[in-house]
Amino acid sequence: MATEPFDFKSADGHQLSGRLDLPDGSPRAYALFAHCFTCTKNSIAAVRIARALTQRGIGVLRFDFTGLGESEGDFADSTFSGNVRDLVGAAAQMKAAGMPPKLLIGHSLGGAAVLAAAGDIASVTAVAVLAAPFDVQHVTQQFGEGLATLMEQGEARVDLGGRPFNMRRSFIDDLRQHDQGARIADLKRALLVLHSPTDQTVGVEHAGAIFQAAKHPKSYVSLADADHLLTRPSDAAYAADVIAAWASRYLGSDQELVAEIPDSRIVVEETGGGKYQVVVKAGAMRFIADEPVSVGGLGSGPSPFDLLASALGACTTMTLRMYAEQKGWPVNQIRTSIGHEKDKEQSPPDLFTREITVAGDLDEAQRARMIEIAERCPVHRTLTAGARIATSERRGG
Secondary structure, three states, X not given: OEEEEOXXXXXXXXXXXXXXXXXXXXXXXXXXXXXXXXXXXXXXXXHHHHHHHHHOOEEEEEEOOOOOOOOOOOHHHOOHHHHHHHHHHHHHHHHHOOOOOOEEEEEOHHHHHHHHHHHHOOOOOEEEEEOOOOOHHHHHHHHOOHHHHHHHHOEEEEEEOOEEEEEEHHHHHHHOOXXXXXXXXXXXXXXXXXXXXXXOOOXXXXXXXXXXXXXXXXXXXXXXXXXXXXXXXXXXXXXXXXHHHXXXXXXXXXXXHHHHOOOOOEEXXXXXXXXXXXXXXXXXXXXXXXXXXXXXXXXXOOOHHHHHXXXXXXXXXXXXXXXXXXXOOOEXXXXXXXXXXXXXXXXXXXXXXXXXXXXXXXXXXXXXXXXXXXXXXXXXXXXXXXXXOOOOOOOOO
């Protein structure tokens, strides 16, 4: 994954700081992420979700709203409407750069913001919200005792997430202008709602209200035991994986990729990262292969011989599982360990060592039979019998 600066001017003239996370190889689609209230583009949720999407070939822009993080402006002057304008402006900048976002992702109040902004971003086909409030005025509950002072004096210093912020009454007045229910009902985009039933900041009833207001296609996923900010890495990683898998159905890129790369072919192309790094495309899946640092690579992925050994190990394990299922044998788990050695004094010089572990209540005869069946693995037979390779040239630009 590569991360590049992506700064731009907001509609209000402030320089906003963004980071563009890009996958290895050409992105299949682009997403725009809105962080939680008073958070930044570097929050745990923002970073982990961006990384998960880049692993699936999706580029992600995450940026700091006005007055937060590295962006210009005074947070005291910010409003929810301003956040929505920042999102629409970010999408416009992405479009101008040839990267129109198809997916919007928002966390907490950022989730409410993407629901509000989606209707003004024509390229968007899917929206995912995490721990988002249905009623944007809910955010004022975080102001505590400062709320009364804010309403009376027009400005107050409030504690938000353990940090002091200056707020103005204009922020409260602006919240009252937003009818999220009507916006959600008219969303006309696929919607994914993720929420923890134990969220102590924004109750799970908000997720229910959002889901109820939305029209299909819509989906709901429970983030059980997660806190509001997804501070536990495993919770953020889980949410990221769910969003990435769900979004692939609505981005229109998977079908294009499958059409470009038939299931019967594997495509490997250079990424431009390091001397040897390549991206391997197998149907809708992508992953990095590389050489070790010791021979000039980045060590960012398995080497070609690692992949060859992996093919033998995967085929062996799958073959044994199929056989055990056919026989009805009580096999709990199968593990195959593959090693590779090269000895130029021998013919052939390559030796693959294979160690098989079968966990289950099998007798000695059954275990011996499993080892015999390993010899029938199709990849094993290909390696021992040899294969023919026909090479042709396809001219490109």
